[in-house]
Amino acid sequence: MTDLLSIVRQYKQDSESVYNTWFINNEDRLKAFRSIRRGVLNVTQDIKNGRFGNDFKGSSLEFVLTCITEQKQVFEGAAHPFYWKPKLRIPDIYETEVNKVAFGQFLESCLNTTKEEQLIKEIIKLSSRNIKGLGPSVANILYFLHPTILPPFNTAIVNGFNLLFNEKIKLGSWESYLRMREVMLQVNTQYRNELSTDLGAIAGLLFEIGANKLLIEGSSALDETQQSKVEKLLKKRHAEVMSEQQEIDVHTEMQYHLLKIGRALGYDVVVASNDRSKAYQDDKFSFICIPCLPKMEIDRDTFNTISLIDVLWLAKGTNQVIGAFEVEKSTSIYSGILRLSDLAVSCPHDLRTLFLVVPDRREQEVIRQLKRPSIEQQNVSMQYILFADLRQHCDAICKFGADHRAMTKIAKTALLD
Template sequence: MSQDLKSIIDGYKSDEETVYNSWFVNNDERLKAFRTIRRGVFDVIQDIKNGSFGNDFKGSSLEFVLNCITEQKQVFKGASHPFYWKPKLRIPDIYENEENKVAFGQFLEKCINATKEEQIIKEIILLDQRKIKGLGPAVASILYFLHPTIIPPCNTAIVNGFNTLFKDKVKLGSWSDYLRMREIIIEKNDELKSELSNDLGAFAGLLFDVGEKKLLISDDHLSDEERTKIEKKIKKRHKEVVSEMEEEDLHTEMQHRILTIGNSIGYDVIAAANDKSRCHNGNSLSFICVDKFPEIDVDKDTYKTITLIDAIWFEKDSNKITCAFEVEKSTSIYSGILRLTDLYYSFPNNLPSLYLIIPDKREKEVILQLQRPSIKNSDIEIHYILFSDLRKDCDAICKFGEDKDILKKISKVVN
């Protein structure tokens, strides 16, 4: 523990006019803001989905969210400024550029539904890779109210305070710099959280007050060894995220294609409950799926299993399942088969068509699995579709298909 930093924190907590005492502790309005802002973010996502978001910040659901944030004075003063639409500069480019608008909505949806730190950091990295003009780390102030123990807010005063406290040179508009700053904040907060809080608003308030020169400091509290360690950690995690992204993209592409086909030929479609926020080439699965899984007459455990099937087609405006699909890549093919068989035995009088969608190189493995006695000796018929065939014929099936029987043209079955 750095004694010098602890002394600064002690001064921060003892001064009644600091952010810590005026905003962070004993403030019911701060706690209410989390609920209000979270609901507001859901409204932003829904407005972007249904095309009612508009082409300006003024009057939008996003303005409501940012107004709620800026009402949390102190740390969040000016939080809305980066989101004002500046026509001459065309920034932030999320109002008139439809693709960027949808990407922003999908980013928010993935983050609000995230349950792990790694998921949120991955989405930040992917958003940064899009290079949407004018859309930078100011978004972190929104994310803070979704995940206050994971994402610290970011603004000019916080960055200035950080640079002063740690003798650093973080740039305000850089996501990579923000992530590096965040790592240091997390590390130092973990060391001193008994003095502050798991909620990163307390540490952000400290940085804000330093940046606003309400707390004056002079010493460096980050060693060269600590800095090098953090840099290596960030580079390693970035490499892992990119590798994982490539693997997931292939899986999501196939989900998106089969959902698109079902939607195009007249079925209601839905992705696995834990996959709806995924997207392929900027197209989120949730944007082509029905809002919620239809009610089906099965027990609770079976229902949960069925909702994890990668893609399901329903008869239009009904709860009748007509097709179910499991997309396999590096995971166990047999686990997908088990989910399909659970579905099959749940509806003995209304049998859905069952499909595995597989990489070409795993065809032999799939054949072996489908020849298992438990499958081969039953009346279950599971077809499989190769990735290459689905990719090649997707557009034609969407154009010419009339019902689910069109899939027989590209699927295979083990006799």
């Protein structure tokens, strides 16, 4: 095995590695953790209350995996093991009630503990049930619940692990997963100053090696066909990075328009806590917004979730929320809906406007999400605004708008068919 420190540094220095594009410089990363945790809670409640159904499609579990698969290339295929395959009767958590309940109880137990020993016990207990088609792919969910204890697990990560450590770990085995985890923890402790206590950093390193994006000395040489695949992968990744940067720029622009309108209408405006250092053109958000979200009489976790909403309008000099806006791009629309719903439940008497702001091409997806029974049951009034409409009418609303009701002129509702 070649010098591991040099491999780690090479990984970190590559501006297009998942370390830099997902682990470090991805503004949606923290939001995903909160949304996925909330989504897993919904899965357990659906199983408890007999609402889970007998298919992956349309289930609360699909929402969770959608949030996960949108977290960069590392998690691209995370949903596949959970698709219901009728001919194979796998994974057997949809039609066999005892397995469904066991899966729900496993997720609930993992949600409700922070102890490493208890988490490992729960994994071993689930493994011993031998639920057909349900293997360590669940670790991709567990990672987002306990990122410093449980790493993600997929083909590329396993391949990278085997290449780097000359192992023969198998993909579908919980025993193999736990062995891989132990080695990862040891290496992560040794190189903690270079990596992170969050196991996403070292998992990303293994992913890059396993996907042949980071070549290591001593691994088998690539033939022409393999080299061609690597070149295609690198080009694809570069295109994805460029595309994402364009999305980030548009996201920032939409936030700016909302901040500008809110100020023009006479409100205090605040941007998501992880976006305060941003600027659009020559206007820094820190010069437009109040310094931070005022304290509210709600629990800390809910407050932290609300503080990640992209733009909030507040009555001048108060903590009364007048309007809330979630600007979506490639992130899960469902996670934005959850944050707005949390706000609506926590401040039911304050809100006047509650909006998703979305790319024009995602309009039909927004309508589908807002029409889902699990969303409609929350009784939260939510509308959406298209990017093109916000961009086109921003200046007119600033000039002629009287209050928050001006936004309803450009908003749309997901009406029932």
